[in-house]
Amino acid sequence: MKLYFRYFSIHLKSLMQYKASFLLLTVGQFITSFSAFLGIYFLMSRFHTVNGFALHEVLLFFAVTLMAFSLAECFARGFDVFPSMLGNGEFDRILLRPIHPVFQVIASKMEFSRVGRLLQAVLTFALAIGGGEVQWRWDKILLLVLMIFSGAVFFAALFVVGASFSFFSTEGLEVMNIFTDGGREFGRYPLSVYGKEMLRFYTFIVPMALFQYYPMLYILGRSENPWLCAAPLGILVFLLPVSLVWKLGVRHYRSTGS
Amino acid sequence: MIELANISKTFKVAKRTGGFGEAVKSLFRREVTYVHALDGVSFTVGDGEMVGYIGPNGAGKSSTVKVMSGILTPDSGECVIDGLCPWKDRKAHVKNIGVVFGQRSQLWWDVPVIDSFELIRDIYAVPEAVYLRNRNRLAEMLDLGELLKTPARQLSLGQRMRCEIAASLLHDPKILFLDEPTIGLDAVSKIAVRDFIRELNRDRKTTVILTTHDMQDIEALAERILLIGKGRILLDGTLEQLKHRNTGEKKLTVEYTGGTLPTMDGLTLLHRQSGRAELSVDPGILSVSDAIAALSGQVEITDLSVQGMDTEELVVSLYREFRI
Numbered sequence: 001m002k003l004y005f006r007y008f009s010i011h012l013k014s015l016m017q018y019k020a021s022f023l024l025l026t027v028g029q030f031i032t033s034f035s036a037f038l039g040i041y042f043l044m045s046r047f048h049t050v051n052g053f054a055l056h057e058v059l060l061f062f063a064v065t066l067m068a069f070s071l072a073e074c075f076a077r078g079f080d081v082f083p084s085m086l087g088n089g090e091f092d093r094i095l096l097r098p099i100h101p102v103f104q105v106i107a108s109k110m111e112f113s114r115v116g117r118l119l120q121a122v123l124t125f126a127l128a129i130g131g132g133e134v135q136w137r138w139d140k141i142l143l144l145v146l147m148i149f150s151g152a153v154f155f156a157a158l159f160v161v162g163a164s165f166s167f168f169s170t171e172g173l174e175v176m177n178i179f180t181d182g183g184r185e186f187g188r189y190p191l192s193v194y195g196k197e198m199l200r201f202y203t204f205i206v207p208m209a210l211f212q213y214y215p216m217l218y219i220l221g222r223s224e225n226p227w228l229c230a231a232p233l234g235i236l237v238f239l240l241p242v243s244l245v246w247k248l249g250v251r252h253y254r255s256t257g258s
Numbered sequence: 259m260i261e262l263a264n265i266s267k268t269f270k271v272a273k274r275t276g277g278f279g280e281a282v283k284s285l286f287r288r289e290v291t292y293v294h295a296l297d298g299v300s301f302t303v304g305d306g307e308m309v310g311y312i313g314p315n316g317a318g319k320s321s322t323v324k325v326m327s328g329i330l331t332p333d334s335g336e337c338v339i340d341g342l343c344p345w346k347d348r349k350a351h352v353k354n355i356g357v358v359f360g361q362r363s364q365l366w367w368d369v370p371v372i373d374s375f376e377l378i379r380d381i382y383a384v385p386e387a388v389y390l391r392n393r394n395r396l397a398e399m400l401d402l403g404e405l406l407k408t409p410a411r412q413l414s415l416g417q418r419m420r421c422e423i424a425a426s427l428l429h430d431p432k433i434l435f436l437d438e439p440t441i442g443l444d445a446v447s448k449i450a451v452r453d454f455i456r457e458l459n460r461d462r463k464t465t466v467i468l469t470t471h472d473m474q475d476i477e478a479l480a481e482r483i484l485l486i487g488k489g490r491i492l493l494d495g496t497l498e499q500l501k502h503r504n505t506g507e508k509k510l511t512v513e514y515t516g517g518t519l520p521t522m523d524g525l526t527l528l529h530r531q532s533g534r535a536e537l538s539v540d541p542g543i544l545s546v547s548d549a550i551a552a553l554s555g556q557v558e559i560t561d562l563s564v565q566g567m568d569t570e571e572l573v574v575s576l577y578r579e580f581r582i
Contacts, residue, residue, distance in 0.1 A: 002380070003380050010366055013373060014368035017368045017409075088362075089359075089362050092324070092329050092359070093364050096352050096355075096357050098349045098381070098382060253329075
């Protein structure tokens, strides 16, 4: 952990070299996701409900997804640019150090400009919670934190899967963006909006519904089934195949010529 | 102690020819060729040895270094370095080694070098006292001084290389791998780097394995030379032994007018340029005086000199001998 802060401070120092670019990026990030928020807002002001969910409820789904995604991006950004780390031989250096490669990849890139998106997520939360009639009890607050946390782990895991693919094909697979960025976009609305088939897909194949949908039903009081609170833990099961894919990738690593 | 036995590594390379049509075709059907980067490499290096690892581009030098440093997993073969297998006991192994890639940096680009050093200290968990001692010693030997406070991106190549070498030695490795450490450096920096490596090997008994294309590096540093070509170890011996192999091989430099140069057994043309030619003579087959006689019979000699081979030519003739 101490080492992580070491990396953190070196990134911060690097960042200080380019202050203007940092500020512009942050503002840009904020504006981009703000427009997404406006999209939902205008849609709801016309239709009032989406698939039986009111505006503040939809916002809650949106906020959880956005928060989870931007946390994952802040901390696991290294995996997102992983193909280039393989391409320029940076991964060689990582393998030469006596620390787990996953930690080093995570620590090697930090995106402070994502703070803009994070801020956006916090604002959306404020709106959703302020405008809603949810009875906030401590167990629901705890559940919400767990949802965000497991969501961040989920997106980070997706980044890892994408990174592992790039061991096999030198360029990363665009396909992964359907699940990462695509997941973020889908997650703006309750996943049941897209129909039964999609919900099933997002439960069993890419288990986004486990942190975004099912536990939210409990929070919103649509279901009293306490088992829904345990759904976010299902993400842990998802980590198993992910770590296998990663290990397979590292073994397949062939380095670059120099 | 470094022991390699029968290390082999094959890369699968998609074969492609130029042109758009071919690129589209390769989407559907890929022709794959297999490149034997390493083909049964075996050697042993004792503690405190200094070994020059030479061979033309693509011969497998870097691949061997990557296997020994735990980056690449070979397809087959055994490698034991100080009782550890590099790719299986990677974390324990890399604590014992330092690696410098001449063409890549391990310093963080935008921050002063000293910040990179401190991060490396934490990565390797070097105790503060040991770190300070090593840093001060290295800074003095490599004349780093003010460089430590400069961001890496503002350093010249030579300055950066000195910092790179220092960075890879902060954790007191027993073995140092240098992959083309003098590439692109000016004469002064090259000599500084060489002097430092020699001192390190002599005073601290650090095992040094060095790949290079620079024959002066070899001459200045390597007591022992390993020649690799097409993934195989072709020669293993001291520089003296290698020179001895080609003993007596002489180089004739001739300036001449008119006629064509004679071709005969034992006489090889090394280089020719408008009225000036360099030839090597193998005295086992042809005596030098016979060669000169043959030459003067065919062309009008204006100037002639006879020399022994230097290292550079020795290596070229070795490459030629093994057809690599």
